[in-house]
Amino acid sequence: MIRADDRYATRRDGITTRHSFSYGDHYDPDNVAFGPLRAVNEERLEPGAGYDSHRHSDVEIVTWVLDGALAHEDSTGTRGVVRPGEVQHVSARAGVEHTERNASATEPLRFLQMMLAPSDGELADPDPGPPAYRQWDLQGARGYLLDVLRLRDGVTLHAALLDAGDVVALPEDGRLHLQVTRGRVVVEGRTLDVGDVLRATGDGPVRVTADTSSEILAWHFAAEQPPGNDQGAS
The missing domain is CATH 2.60.120.10 (Jelly Rolls)
Incomplete structure (x- = not known):
């Protein structure tokens, strides 16, 4: 079990991140993965704060917004806003660049960003193809x-x-x-x-x-x- 306050924290430019795994400058050799899961980052962004354009490859990125609204734009030409009750999945494949910002100038943003390794077959593919993006509303009753x-x-x-x-x-x-x-x-x-x-x-x-x-x-x-x-x- 990992308690919330025991997760490693990084803070910069209006962003506080709590890491459940080794990530970025934080490295723990006993906590780099769990099966294909490589990162679960809880991100808290102050109004207007965000990540400038940066690149990912060979990773599946799943984003779940808890509070506020996340503005997203990537090199596929996709842009939009992710809100609570919606799920975003980006398959980086050969490579994708994206920016992520708090869409609000007045309200804070909190979201989880989870990263997983692709399958062995996808990693071995010499031509993994262009990145893919999808976003959808989560529909379902409580209690299930x-x-x-x-x-x-x-x-x-x-x-x-x-x-x-x-x-x-x-x-x-x-x-x-x-x-x-x-x-x-x-x-x-x-x-x-x-x-x-x-x-x-x-x-x-x-x-x-x-x-x-x-x-x-x-x-x-x-x-x-x-x-x-x-x-x-x-």
Whole structure:
């Protein structure tokens, strides 16, 4: 388990980032990956703050806005705004440049940006093709586990919006990376508050009970996924 305040923090130019993995100048050799997951960055941007144009390649980028509005523009010609209840997925492939800014001049922005390695087949492809972009509204009732994104076979992002007392069961096999994005939940007797992370490996259901009105995000990596640099349940 990783508590919210134990995540490494970087601060600059109106941006505060909490890192769940090694990223940028922060390096922990025991925490560089969990299956294909390479980064889960909680970004807090002050009004008008943001990231100037920068490049990514050979990575899948999934963005989930918690509060505020994120303005996005990239080298594919795509531009727009991502708001709570929407999901953005960018497949960088051979390379993409993008800018990300707080779209508001008065309100703060908070979002998660998650990065995953492509499949071995995609990495081995000498011509991975141009980057691809998609964005969609997340529709679903409260109290249920939703399939937000199936990145490829065995790699799925789940989410749940829960009222106090609601219970959901996460997939039983493989690896799970669970982050509480709102509220407070209880997982197998352990209380997780907003920003806390639980990683689990092995068989058996992982039951999540909402202690308050809550939201969770959970990456599930099926058992056949390569182990990466995970350290088992934590």
